[in-house]
Structures are given as C-alpha cells and as structure tokens.
Amino acid sequence: MRSVIYPGSFDPVTNGHIDIIKRCAKLFDKIYVCVAKNISKTSFFTPQQRLLMVKEACKDIPNVEVIISEDLIVNVAKKLNCSAIVRGLRAVTDFEYEFALAAGNEYLDKSIEMVFLMASPGKSFISSSSIKEFRYHNVDISGLVPPIVIEQFAIREKELKIKK
Numbered sequence: 001m002r003s004v005i006y007p008g009s010f011d012p013v014t015n016g017h018i019d020i021i022k023r024c025a026k027l028f029d030k031i032y033v034c035v036a037k038n039i040s041k042t043s044f045f046t047p048q049q050r051l052l053m054v055k056e057a058c059k060d061i062p063n064v065e066v067i068i069s070e071d072l073i074v075n076v077a078k079k080l081n082c083s084a085i086v087r088g089l090r091a092v093t094d095f096e097y098e099f100a101l102a103a104g105n106e107y108l109d110k111s112i113e114m115v116f117l118m119a120s121p122g123k124s125f126i127s128s129s130s131i132k133e134f135r136y137h138n139v140d141i142s143g144l145v146p147p148i149v150i151e152q153f154a155i156r157e158k159e160l161k162i163k164k
C-alpha cells in the first residue's frame, strides 16, 4: 500500500488544492492531507478552522484522511509510513520555494521523496492569498473555493469584527 502526505497551510483550502488532492487520490492508495503550521506565515483562519474546511471539502474522497500537525512534515510522513510528500507547482516562483523546501527535506530524511504535481490549467492562478484578497474586496469567490470556505469566512470575519 502506497501512502503519501500532502501538507499545506490551507488558509483557506481552495479548488486548486482540491484538484491536487483528487488527482493524487487516483495515483496513490492513501493520501494524508496535513494541515500544517508554517512558523513563517501568520494565518487568517485558526488551525481548527483550517482543519474543518479541509475535512469538509474532502469528505467524499474515500482514500483521503485529513490530519493536523505542528511537527516537521518529514517526521509526520515517517510516522504514517508515507513514501512521499506531495506538493503542487503553479509558477516559477513556486518552483524556487519548493526547490529549497525539497532540499531541506532531503537533508532531514533522504528516504522520503518529494512528488510535484503541476497545477491544472485554469486553477493555476488560485492561491489562498488571492482568495483572501478577493474576499476582502467583495469579489465573488464561489467558483474558486469549496462552499464551506464561504461559510467560514463569514464566521471568521465576525470573530475578527471585520465589517462586510
């Protein structure tokens, strides 16, 4: 059985992430989607909200399990017996970041491979940051994120007293 892990901040999860998860689900037996804490990024949503959104968005994909962790991804991968870490690539800017990340992971643990899936055409412009920007400016994001994300935006904006 081949298991892989797909880590990300998912702040929030987008249709770009879901596209990677669905394609990955066809390639591997089991996918752990890991809501990870990135110490260099401050997130808009709480870790629990990010977890809830990814869980809801993936609930109909049978070989996907959604988890949350603050540990190094290579450590999580090892514990779960994953042979690879999956990441998505959109543009050259992603490549530079991911290239460095892959080198770091290789330094930490050579036995775990990195697997990259190219963003699907039409999804490559979607990023969690652009979603937050669009939402802030009242752009309709319903075609770019799972419905649960719209619900959670309304809740989070209320919590943070952001007027809409």
Ligand code: ADP
Pocket: 007, 008, 009, 010, 011, 014, 015, 016, 017, 020, 038, 041, 086, 087, 088, 089, 090, 094, 118, 119, 120, 123, 124, 125, 126, 127, 128
């Ligand atoms: P991180 O903070 O770890 O970069 P993200 O949640 O921003 O987490 O992204 C997780 C992974 O998904 C990254 O590898 C990123 O490049 C990829 N990704 C994000 N958006 C898309 C998209 N629209 N299409 C394909 N891959 C994507």
